[in-house]
Amino acid sequence: MMLFNLVFLLWCWAGTTSTLPGNAPEIIESLRGIPKGWTQRDAPPQTDMLVLRLAMDQPMLADFHQLVNDLSTPDYPLYGKHLTKREVDDILQPSSEVSDGIVAWLKNAGVAADFIKLSGHWITFRLNVGTAEALLDTKFYNFHKGDVTVIRTLQDSVLSILRNKIETIQPTIRFGSPRAQAEWMMDNSDDSSPLQINPSVGIYQMDPFDPPANALRMGHIELVSINKGVVSFQVSTSAEANLDVQYAAALTGGTPLVYFSTGGRAPMNSNADQPSAANGTNEPYLDQLHFLLGLNDSLLPSVLSTSYAEDEETVPYSYAVQVCNLFAQVGARGVSVIFASGDTGVGSGCQSNDGKNTLRFSPSFPASCPWVTAVGGTYSLNPELAAAFTSGGFSNYSPQPTWQTDTMKDYFNQLGDKNEGYYNIWGRGYPDASAQAVRYLIWNQGGPEYVYGTSCAAPTFAAIINNLNNIRMTQGKTKLGFLNPWLYVQGNQGFTDITVGASRGCSGVDMFTGQPAGKIKEASWEAIAGWDPVTGWGTPNYAKLKTMVAKF
Structure with a gap:
């Protein structure tokens, strides 16, 4: 044998x-x-x-993936029958x-x-x-x-x-440079149109939350440290954490929040059970996912929002596949995994790293993984516009999932030959949806600041999913879990289609290093009727969605 x-x-x-x-x-x-x-x-x-x-x-991986899709597609017999930790382990062992x-x-x-x-x-x-x-x-x-x-x-x-x-x-060949997808607004003097909580509630028709007079100003937030992760108080990084928790807390009406801080490099431990900080052998995605998947079912969050991204091609293929498969396991256990799509438009480097320097758009990861729900950015109102910085496109690693097939056919019929040769027509398309992503007012480092980026959109979208889960749970229904099959089959009817605006990129200068990069003339994805790789299905209409999720 x-x-x-x-x-x-x-x-x-x-x-x-x-x-x-x-x-x-x-x-x-x-x-x-x-x-x-x-x-x-x-x-x-x-x-x-x-x-x-x-x-x-x-x-059994292919069978497992099909099972996760069946668990996540409304009107399927298995819908909502999320797996336990033991069931996932037994299938994949x-x-x-x-x-x-x-x-x-x-x-x-x-x-x-x-x-x-x-x-x-x-x-x-x-x-x-x-x-x-x-x-x-x-x-x-x-x-x-x-x-x-x-x-x-x-x-x-x-x-x-x-x-x-x-x-x-x-991590052996995995270097990694994940970036927070939020930036400061350099000019804070004009606060004529800040996106604060009340306008955000109005945009998406969310139910207002009126806390009692003696309530705390913000809901309880628990810090969970993974691999000695800490809350950053540095000026350059604290805005990201403050943005996420402040808007998530304000929009979820008192739902308990957990802030997972994952250390990418562990400090020296006297018993040598962890590598030194200088060695830097610990990698955040794997550490976080292994921690989450090791939790008892009752301790898993119902929604997980993350606002970091990096160029897909910089992530070793084998590593990206394994991380993506772990996200599938999280989804199988009833967790909605939300990621910011990224802030590099169609791409920044725009050259292949295979030694040929082929001009092509640069998708971002993990947003390009089909087992996460990627959220792009919009701005303004009447009309709501696609944000030019929103990352989107088609994965070079992950093939097009079955729940996207019909949508992609419709999109490519409208697209024609635009951008032909610069993207993978057979890859997973993203983002899946969008939310407002400009002029979010936060409190950071002792004062008010405005920030922008898909980091703003992700926690806003996640808060909406949390509130939809609450509606279902009060009716004795299951959590939404992995969102994408529902979103592409039914859920898109509860979104406002964004048809104005476009993403940009591939300007010939790397936006992070300032070094020469690939230049593609008129590189863009345009917002059009239906799904598009700038805004996905558009922005959520909570009034419609809360009616929809109560019916299945």
Whole structure:
């Protein structure tokens, strides 16, 4: 039996690698070069500690994805029957032969058994740099960008007999530069049209919330630290957190809020259970998702809103696929996952990073993942316009999901040959919806500030979904959970279509570094009737939506 042979070979591997079949290293992941903005420095000490996560192959993944769609499509028999943690784990758990074989491989390489932890189809393990280099047939270096230093490599390998059993090992080639999708309005002198809570309630026809006179000014907000994440009090980063919690609290009428702060680089721990901050081996998306999926069902949030994005092509494909699949698991358990679509329009760099520098639009991640609901930005009223900075387009990683097929046919029939060759016609289209994203008034660093960006739109949209969930829960119905199948089949009827405005980008100058970048003449996505890659289905009309969600 092949699986038995796999385990047997790995247990016998120590000391006999030169004679066993299937022991040649085979590349599992690689980069063509050092990512833009990063500089390679010296090699770290061989004794520095790393924490790595290994994703095993999931034979039932396609069936699981279909199940999640069935759970999320109204009028389907399984709609709303969200899965428990145990049910998700049981479906996706690899065979014991595979997991035992990989654990044997790690132990034989010198990874201590106490430092190996299995969770579903993931194995987390701690080892020093020297052991990691031997295990993965690679060489690690310190890489520097700004004030961040991380230990990474440009290529890693595993035994050829294991290649089809392992999807990714991270963070090895994963550098990452997620950006908050909110910016300050530089001119605060003109406050003739600030978007405050009362106007926001009016825009989307939300029910006003009138707290009693003795109520606290803001609902209870719980801080949950993941991987030693903290609340930032720095001027450059505190606006993002204040924006999210202030608008979410104000628009949800007292719903308990949890602020998850995920550390990307853990501080030094005296027992070496975590890598040092200088090593920077911890990556926020994986840390956050593993934490959430490890929670008991009763502790999971009903809505999760995140306002960070990065260029999709800068994320290693294997890593992006695994993160996206984890979002599917979160959705299967009844959580609506909301992401800001990004603030780079059709793109900023607009060149492929495969060494060919091909001109093309630059989709953003995780918004391009089909298992999240991506929210774009609008501004103004009568008419409400598409914001030029809103990121949107079509994924180069994730194929078009079935619930988007008819919508994409209609869109491309209207689009014609515009932008042909600059995007992937078969990719997942985003954003899925939009909300106001300009001139949000917040309190930050002891005073008022205006901010803009899809970071404003995401928590606003998430608050609306929370309130719709509350309506359903009071009627004994289930949470909305993964939104997209409902949104594309029925929910879009409760949105205001945005048909004026367009996104921009690909100007020839990178908006973050100021360096030369790809230039595409008249690069844009226009807001048109129906779905479009600027505003999705448009902005929510709460009065319509609350009637709709009570009927299924």
